[in-house]
Amino acid sequence: MLTPQNKRELRKIGVGLVFISPWIVGFLALNLYPIIASFYYSLTRYSPISSPRFIGLFNYEKLLYFDPLFIKALTNTLYFVVFAVPLGNMLALALAVLLNQKVKGLSVFRTIFYLPSILPLVATSIVWTWLLHPQYGAVSVIMAELGLPVISWFSDPQWAKPALIMMSMWGAGWMMLIYLAALQDVPQELYDVASLDGASLWRKFRHVTVPMISPIILFNTIVGLIGAFQYFTEAYIITEGGPGDSTLFYSLYLFQNAFAYFKMGYASAMAWLLFLVILILTFIIFRSSAKRVYYHGN
Amino acid sequence: MFVNIGNKRANVNNIVSFVLLVGLSAAFILPLFWMITTSLKPIDQLLLDPPVWIPRPLEFDNYPKALEAQPFLQYLGNSLQIAVAAVIGAIVSNSLVAYGFSRVEWRGRDAVFVLVLSTLMLPYHVVMIPLFVSFSKIGWVNTWLPLIAPAWLGHPFFIFMLRQFMLGIPKELSEATRIDGGSEWILLTRVILPLCKPALATVALFQFIWSWNDFIGPLIYLNDRSLYPMSLGLALYHNSQGITDFSILMAASTMAVVPIIIIFFLMQRVFIQGISLTGLKG
Numbered sequence: 001m002l003t004p005q006n007k008r009e010l011r012k013i014g015v016g017l018v019f020i021s022p023w024i025v026g027f028l029a030l031n032l033y034p035i036i037a038s039f040y041y042s043l044t045r046y047s048p049i050s051s052p053r054f055i056g057l058f059n060y061e062k063l064l065y066f067d068p069l070f071i072k073a074l075t076n077t078l079y080f081v082v083f084a085v086p087l088g089n090m091l092a093l094a095l096a097v098l099l100n101q102k103v104k105g106l107s108v109f110r111t112i113f114y115l116p117s118i119l120p121l122v123a124t125s126i127v128w129t130w131l132l133h134p135q136y137g138a139v140s141v142i143m144a145e146l147g148l149p150v151i152s153w154f155s156d157p158q159w160a161k162p163a164l165i166m167m168s169m170w171g172a173g174w175m176m177l178i179y180l181a182a183l184q185d186v187p188q189e190l191y192d193v194a195s196l197d198g199a200s201l202w203r204k205f206r207h208v209t210v211p212m213i214s215p216i217i218l219f220n221t222i223v224g225l226i227g228a229f230q231y232f233t234e235a236y237i238i239t240e241g242g243p244g245d246s247t248l249f250y251s252l253y254l255f256q257n258a259f260a261y262f263k264m265g266y267a268s269a270m271a272w273l274l275f276l277v278i279l280i281l282t283f284i285i286f287r288s289s290a291k292r293v294y295y296h297g298n
Numbered sequence: 299m300f301v302n303i304g305n306k307r308a309n310v311n312n313i314v315s316f317v318l319l320v321g322l323s324a325a326f327i328l329p330l331f332w333m334i335t336t337s338l339k340p341i342d343q344l345l346l347d348p349p350v351w352i353p354r355p356l357e358f359d360n361y362p363k364a365l366e367a368q369p370f371l372q373y374l375g376n377s378l379q380i381a382v383a384a385v386i387g388a389i390v391s392n393s394l395v396a397y398g399f400s401r402v403e404w405r406g407r408d409a410v411f412v413l414v415l416s417t418l419m420l421p422y423h424v425v426m427i428p429l430f431v432s433f434s435k436i437g438w439v440n441t442w443l444p445l446i447a448p449a450w451l452g453h454p455f456f457i458f459m460l461r462q463f464m465l466g467i468p469k470e471l472s473e474a475t476r477i478d479g480g481s482e483w484i485l486l487t488r489v490i491l492p493l494c495k496p497a498l499a500t501v502a503l504f505q506f507i508w509s510w511n512d513f514i515g516p517l518i519y520l521n522d523r524s525l526y527p528m529s530l531g532l533a534l535y536h537n538s539q540g541i542t543d544f545s546i547l548m549a550a551s552t553m554a555v556v557p558i559i560i561i562f563f564l565m566q567r568v569f570i571q572g573i574s575l576t577g578l579k580g
Binding site: 009012013015016017018019020021022023025026027029030031033034035037038041048095098099101102103104107109111112113115116118119120121122123124126127128129130131135136137138139141144170173201226229230232233236237251254255258259264267268270271272274275278279282 | 311312315316318319322323326327328329330331332333336344345346347348349351391394395397398399402403404405406407410413414417419420421422423424425426427428429430431432434448450451452457482507510511513514517518528529530532533536544547548551552554555558559562566
């Protein structure tokens, strides 16, 4: 028999579950079932016209040992992640620090830096194709004026990835906004004390600012990392993986396998490997930063 | 004396910061500036070497030409309908869910909430293929439903943000209504939600931007040209064009970008507030 207290407790749980029911449905239908199905598909040969046929770990073996394009896509993506995430973070933090100097026109600058990060990627990708056109693009004009060599950016296998990294930095404004909010929470007294001790600007930044906003640096790094591993639209629109597979990124190759070659099982195995890589890297970052991240109040 | 030196140094720092910011702003504006001037270039000024920065005369005809080349107005209308349907869903579902995670006390609530947040780690690619298979089985491929329905089932970012906001409302408000015999539903719709307007506006804006900008979703699910949103229509038009059509392409890109810019300027304060609150990505 239920005591009245248990009854009340159960009723409360019921009310709570009713309110969160949209999320429960979403979790089951859009997360949990697809995760399990995806893992099952990854162990099968599966094209939309036939039903999945179990082949064990064959897809994984093929990916890791017999698919040079997979290795290419993985290294391209790691290249992108290794440069785009730290560079985007550093630019965003630098912009936020500059904006935090109580300069005139703060809201105008903030808008200019933030806006590119919320514009439709398809449109901005087309714009960048034209911006970096070797002959007629604005960047080429400026570089020629400065006496710099002409670069073919998106049509040069060596420069295509750096060009995309540059474009991704242009979209770092959302991180800047998060940094700016964090910087405004750093108590002014800490800087005042550092000034009395004769600390230089760099030392204040290094020993006051960075420790105080370290949880935000960690947050932006991880969100940026997860996003960078799924980098897709720009490569799809601008370079379509070329030239010479130099921008064949992981998500692009996964997408091609799933929806151009209809190798759904193979693509699912790729998705699971991506998931594992992201989980492991996030774990490593959390672990290795644990001693360096400072949470106030704890 | 000491104070004076400090002030002077502060002033120098300020000037240096300002100069740096102006330079960086110029770099950030350049792509959009280039987009707009190119969209106003007559064809004979498009491929000059060196290029012209500001065309003379301005050729506004590229815009009507773009509208003729593709049914861009229809694409814009489709984008708008998809985005609005998703926004309504996001407001309804996330309000309910956030209420259940903040204003109702039940055992296990906070453990379940950790599960909500953990789904943020899941890459879209893991769920992409099974979702496509499921949606095709129920006949949703080549409809807008796969783009709209998920927004009606809550999103962890929005749930988190609204929950934080609702937790900030004093508990006594709820107690008073409960004592008066008000149900949870009345409490949510009459008391809590009216207080959450700024947070709800942020949810609406971000959902609008996400839906408007979404590309991979329409790319996977839509085949029929008459259903294309702006992002997909623009991408396919881009693929079919040569270099001489760049002024028309830039005119079309401008049309895709301008609605977001207008909304940003109208709601700037809410935007900034929202992103500071949770660090949402556009």
